Amino acid sequence: MAQDFTVTFRGVRGSIPVPGPTTLKIGGNSSCVQVNVLDHTIFLDAGTGIIAAGQQLVRNFFANRDKVKRLAVTVLISHTHHDHIMGLPFFPPLYIGDTSLSIFGPSVYGPVGSKTGLDYVLDMMMDQMFFPIDMKETHSLKKVSTLKPFDQILLAEGEEAELVNLQSDFKSTFKDKAIVSQYRAYNHPKNGTLVYKVQYAGKSIVYATDIEGYVEGDKRLIQFSRGADLLIHDAQYTVEQYTGAVSTQGFGHSTPEMACQVAKEAGVKQLVLYHHDPNHDDAAVAKKEENAKKLFANTIAAYEGLTIPI
Ligand SMILES: [Zn+2]
């Protein structure tokens, strides 16, 4: 039963969560986007938005316990900055023995300057220095994979996520499988970030967070996003912040104008402004959206609970 391909925004903030009365409409949780495709639940990043989503998954799982054997979840980490992983230790499925959790993400340069795998970073995050429970003490069945260039992930109905390396980025030719492809962008300090694309049944979405624009547009991202149905793009800063006296240039984030340029040149169908600045209240985000619509009409500013059928 091919479930619809849908995208739901669970956390739309960058840097830090910002709860409170001025962010009620947009939401205050940090980065997390849920993608449902076939019978797979994928999370793009594991910021605090993943916590409530996980609670919901667990509730649904136990309500359907007689029909569903495992709670299968795939998490795709763009990079390991706090705002993109801080929800993982509080993700309820992590603690349930019925969960099979596949986590994919980048290698990073660790504290001693040596390149290290994603598993090390996630273990460290839950080390006793920072957290009361070790990753290894949690009951779920976990598989952590560090992605290399051209690694792709195949998702078939009823099967675990499968890591493959096909040596090229290609349009999906798999009829019954979804495919995730990725590349590492280097326009975010200091380890860069993985940009992901999920393709299924001729449709595609691109997740490009924590990236900064280039003069005349980010050509690599434009090529990667060509014809996508949905582009989720970093739009943290206003032009005023980016070019002001205390400039945010070089911080590794984009303006809505940069996002619109990529959307336009890549010919995507819809653009979502994402990774909102924690200092932007509901009115400021609405203003960003209004301005961006003048440059790329089919633009929406991400808010928690926004669901887009692909
Ligand atoms: Zn971030």
Ligand SMILES: [Zn+2]
């Ligand atoms: Zn970051």
